[in-house]
Amino acid sequence: MNTNLNNLLTDFTNSSAIIELQPQWLERALTIGDNLHNQSRQFNLYLQALALFSFEYWIHSREPNLAINLANSSVFKPELANIIDAICNVQVEDFKICLIPTVDLSDSEITIPRYVVDIPEFVAHFYVIVEINEELEFGFIRGFIDYDRLVANKKKFPLDIDWNYAIPSSLFESKMEKLLVNLQCLEPNGITLPNTDREPENKLSDSQTTLQKILPEIKNQPLWKQLTWEQAVITVTNPDLRNWLYQSLTNNNPNFNLHLGDLFKILTQQTINLREWIQNQIDELEQELTWQMLPAPAMLSKFRDINTDNPAASLNDILAQISQVTDINIPSNAGRAYQEFADITPLRLYAVTWLISETEKTWSLLLILGGTPNSIPPYGVKLRISDRHTILQEQELTSDLGVAYLCTKLEATAEEKLLVTIIPPDGSTEISRLFEFIF
């Protein structure tokens, strides 16, 4: 540490809010920046990281007893860092802090992204300006403002077309020790933050069609150029959507846009709770969806009649064939059901589900898609399975496969939802069903 420099700085500003940027921070910030898929935002993220480390160091050196938690901060969440020009979700004790990085001490206005002021998920109790001066290699904790004061005043100041508020620096408190007093002694309910939107799904459904078209076009452009504010709020507050957006920067698979459609269905469509099949609690709704439950194998033998269509028996036959060629082990208490679709080509989908582990919350789903008995196999039919992140599988039933049905087995955990889409070979509408297993 250059003692001469430090003396100088301390003398001049009489404050230890000036922090010499340590070499390991510079390295780490570079790495964090480099790892961001969006090249045009790497520099922003680099500065954000330096601001974060400077702030953490300052808090720790002034009051080591204050608990700091950076794990959820946007710096470490690339899908957020890709969008928001501030560091949100920094936790100190019971308070949320948002850091605003700047590079120029002489700025009389501070640029605060609308995201961190107007969206409940990203607001903070305190907003702190951290200046990073790269030429002179120091960070400077320059001032702060609390949420109430910011919101009370924001309407007086410009909101730019790129969704940034321009707040005069004179509105910020420059005696940083006052922030320490607040963090250590203030009751958290002294500043009330707004609650998050409890029903974002409605807004999501409404905008679905538009967003489905626009989101794939965005790539690494800023959102304000392509979306309305409301559309942006929906996208940014939904973890799966913003994740999809981030992945779209590097995912060149032409199917990825297809996945977006599936994702919207996963987010908005009604789910079938497979657990109820096992517990034999099929509610009316599912009856309406025309799932036919099938009894367990032990019950079957009495009802076997070769000449009539016996879905249970057909399923058993198929499962027997499956168990001969694979090592799939289906427990006796598995839930079984089937559903038929008959737009043009008759199709029948069997679904068998069972619990793998209660403690680890894992479950299994076996799907068999074919035609109805006494009809030719529906060659050309496709089956696609997606989860939140990606398309898991795509299969097509072709005659050269030598089988009459498509079969797939999936395993998932408690939070996961599986979207099953059937694309009939005749060009009629796709059929999708959304499964989950609620523990």
Place this chain on the structure above:
Amino acid sequence: MVNHANYWILRGVNSFGQYQSQEIPEAEAFFLEYFEGQIQRDRIEHREIQYTLFGWYRNEETEAQLNAGFCLRCFVSNCIYQFCLSTEQKYRETYGLSRNDLFPVLLDIIPQNYVARSRVGDSLISDIINTFDLSKDSSLSTWTSIKVKGNREYKIVLKFYGIVEVTDWLILVKTTPGKLERKLRQQGYSESEIQEYGNLLEAFHQVYRTKLLAIRREINTQRKAEGKGKSHKPYPPPTNDQLKQISKILNISRQLEPQEVLNKLKNIAHILRNNTIPEPINELSENTENPTPNLDRELEIVIYNQIEDILFTVTNQVIEAKINYFMNKKTPKIQKANNLILGLNLFYCQGYSMGEIANQLELSGQSQVSRLLKLKELREDVSRNTISILKDSLKAQVTKLLTEPEKLAILDNKIQEFIEPEIQEVIQEAEAEVFDSKNKTRKSLLARTVCQCLKQRGK
């Protein structure tokens, strides 16, 4: 007439950072012995003198080396002195910068007894002398100016006085498209101009910011290979390649030449820089909005009573935390920790002045003492931690205070004033005190408590 006294009058500062000058008799005698004749005949230029002096200084075998060194140091110190004067003249009126702010930064400390024979230091003056290249045409005074202007500490001083040298490229990097649009609109630019400049700024961001970190790495790698230190220009001008890329992105009917792009960018920076339209500050009037609330007088008394009980514990904790901070570093700073204890003792228990403390602890000056003791912070820390404890003991009564940041701030101020009134004056007095004044009793509550804590530690 050329002033040759510059070669034997050394300008510097004392250990308090105050300006001082001193004649060096050895240097004077030496200089006149070799050069007087030529000077009288008006036959010698500074350049020749310096050339000769450097010859002696850089040749380790001659006896003249030391004296030549003195002469050079004196000369450079005079150049710096002049530089400080002219900088003051430039900035004093608008920014309040004075020469006295610059002297301690740029000049060397002249110790009380100047007997330094072989001055090996890393001061600015030493650096200037060591890096001066005789083979180039520039004079020593020009070289001094260059080095001073590039000196980091000098730049920091300017920065904190608000005299900031902001390059065009920094402006362009940090300005958001929204801000540019707003400024252009405010200044009455046409839609098409706003559009054009907006696109240009965004293209610049895309090309320049993206590559900035990589380019810096390249530049610094090259500098390292050339034996130079890291660049202190984090925002270099865009390269020709970058300008071409920007032009390409703009995708307009006529491709712009790199120079055109450069000029347009500079134009944008100029517009942003010279924007003097004030923000509607008259709507702010922060203090008149909320009349400063006050604390309940009875509550104050309750609090003050409680404080006396807990102050010892809190002060102990705070001092302990500071010690631990030094000791828990990767390489424990034992000396610093000890100095802190000693320093606090000298200040609070024995009433020493800053200067005397510096002496006792063998620190170079008052500023080092200030930095070590951090008296203001000590008071802040004690107050804040006191409130933290009061939270629990007086919960019901103070809850109202603790839910309003304004009230909390007042409480903090009151407590600070209670335990150590007028700390700014106390510190200033201690700094102004004559060198060896001791035994000035520090009477504040905090002072007494600190002493108690230190006494207990000593046991």
